[in-house]
Amino acid sequence: MIDQLLRFKPILKQKIWGGEKLKTVLNKITEEDSVGESWEISDVRGDESVVSNGEFIGKTLKELLKNYKSSLVGESVYKDFKDDFPLLIKYIDAKEVLSVQLHPNDNMAKQRHDSFGKTEMWYVMQADEKSNIIVGFQKDSNEEEYLHHLKNKSLLEILNIDEVSKGDVYFIPPGRVHAIGGGVLIAEIQQTSDITYRIFDWDRKDKDGSYRELHTDKALEVINYKSQVSYKTDYVKKQNETTKVVSCVYFTTNVLPVKGKLSINHYEKDSFVIYMCVAGNVTFTYKNQIEKLTMGQTIMIPACLKDFVISSPEESELLEVFMPKH
Known part of the structure; x- marks a missing residue:
């Protein structure tokens, strides 16, 4: 039995779109600039979280799973996922807009990448004035229209853009086109997966002067062209109640x-x-x-x-x- 509350050492990720809020607002300790993500709890290969408190300090999440199994995650969770932790927990600071992207579902991710798919959600913790996110299409689209706008670098003409503020929640299923806009700080909950299909990256170059890879063909197989009236999740908070x-x-x-x-x-x-x-x-x-x-x-x-x-x-x-x- 694991008889303690567990904390983990954050895994900080530099990104070309990252900023300073993980340091200045969330007090993450780093000397690096352009830090875009803090992976709080991760079982992604090569980025396994390490316990930072108590009896298990220095142990990885994977080690705890292998040793304590259902005591750590629950009987039904262990039955379904065995020694793989199912979720990736992050904080994300977008100083600049992220690439326009989408993620594959479980079947596609398993076939192509031997990975879980990527269903995720965002909770907006802080947003600069007039900052926004891109999520979904304004109206139903199709492959022909999408490729036309992609070729002409006019995707924003058909994509939905929401101005956001603290407390806004968005659910992002596989296939939904999305991008976090500049000035937005979010908490992200997602499946354990690092698979992203990047479809447009604003023609910007990385620190080496190269364009980042686009995944146009792969994205075509999973993109969802259906629109919604609203993409934001409505809820009503009550103090001291979930x-x-x-x-x-x-x-x-x-x-x-x-x-x-x-x-x-x-x-x-x-x-x-x-x-x-x-x-x-x-x-x-x-x-x-x-x-x-x-x-x-x-x-x-x-x-x-x-x-x-x-x-x-x-x-x-x-x-x-x-x-x-x-």
Whole structure:
């Protein structure tokens, strides 16, 4: 049994579109510039998270999985995923707009990349004035129209652009065209996958003066041309209560505004639970263990731990992430 709350050392990623907010707003420690992503909990090959607290300090997430199995992740999760952790948890700072991109589903990713597909969601933590995201099409499109605009570098004429603000949530299934705009800081929950099909990159060059690879042909096989009236997820928050914001076969995400002291139990869940602090600061107490989270920090509750206390002296906010029962 794993008898402690788990924290992991962030894995920071430099990106040509990255900025300074992971350092200045979320207090990530790095000497590097243009840091675009902080991988908080990862089992991606070559980027496995390492425990930063308690008895298991220095152990990788993969090592914990192999040693503790369902005690860590839950019986149903271990049955489905064995020694592979199913989720990748990130904070993302886009100083400049990301490439316009999309992701493959499980079948395509398995065939082509021996990987999970990539279903993801975004929670906007902070957004500069008039910053936006690209998500989906304005109206139903088709391959012919899409390729015409791609060739003429006029994709924005047919794509949907939303101005965003703090608290906005977007669900991004495989095949949906999307891009985070400049000035947006988000929390991202996704399947464990690093497969991205880049379709347009604003004709910019990387630090070596080269254009980044585009994946036009691969994207054509998975792109979804159907439009929606709205791509934003609506929800209503209640202080000291969890509200479901995204529920899919790959993960469930609740929002939990916290002020004061809350006793939490997860007896009905057969899953690990991850908390991302997206505003304020929160203290987790389990037995004699006390873990303080500030905005931009993350903690994992092993599946075998069912009771703990959350407290905050101010109005704070958590995302609560776990695997649904199948």
